[in-house]
Amino acid sequence: MPSEISNIVVLLIVGTSITLLMAGSIIFFLIYYQKRMLQNKIATQELESGYQKQLLLTTIDSQEKERKRIASDLHDGVGAMLSAAKLNLNMLKSGAIPKEELTEALGETKDMIDETIETVRRISKDLLPSSLDVFGLSKAVEELCEKLDNPKTQVKYEAHGDEVALTKQQELLIYRMIQELINNALKHAEASVIRVNINWEESLTVTVQDDGKGFNVEEIRGDIKRGVGLYSIENRAGLIGGSVVFKSQPGEGTTVNIYIKSDHEPN
Secondary structure (H helix, E strand, O other): OHHHHHHHHHHHHHHHHHHHHHHHHHHHHHHHHHHHHHHHHHHHOOOOOHHHHHHHHHHHHHHHHHHHHHHHHHHHHHHHHHHHHHHHHHHHHHOOOOHHHHHHHHHHHHHHHHHHHHHHHHHHHHHOOHHHHHOOHHHHHHHHHHHHOOOOOEEEEEEEOOOOOOOHHHHHHHHHHHHHHHHHHHHHHOOOEEEEEEEOOOOEEEEEEEOOOOOOHHHHHOOOOOOHHHHHHHHHHHHOOOEEEEEEOOOOOEEEEEEEOOOOOOO
């Protein structure tokens, strides 16, 4: 029995160490990724107009908020669970837990480590969806729509035509644009249905449409702070040679079409 408990304690310590390593890797990746993104923004944008300056400030602010959110997840979720697991392991090691409670204590510690591993996986998936790298854009967007679908607002996805190969940069930027458009619609449009459509026929066309309250496009463009979201989408599309068309009127919903010229399309 003592030998068995020792083996379990060793396994739990190893599991905790691996989880800490995973958490550290995610933090390193986040810092490196955000630094590269900021460098790219500074290198590719000429800060000549008020919109461009506001766009950069909003980008930095968005990155900072994302950093804080992930830091909070790591501290409140991963950190708290690992601290509790460490406390349990120390008590097991010191023999402070009565023999009749050992099984229960070991079970609780294992559950803590399992939950921590799941939290680390979720944070990692939020940073870069594994399905995007493994299965491509269409499958990743389909999973995103399924994840964001809820009783209040349906998020539906359709694809037409045969998927063509895109560069990793194209896939990631298109995915982020779709993600931002869906999140904006969920937060502000008060829509009952959001439809995402990817048409692979001829030039690649992405359409995100909702039946929400809509807005006056020109009025929003005329407001530097409120119009940043539109310019952010246009800026991302421009980085991969694409263009964006916004169609919306108060009370008539919103349709956003993103046109991307694939590398396989003839000139």
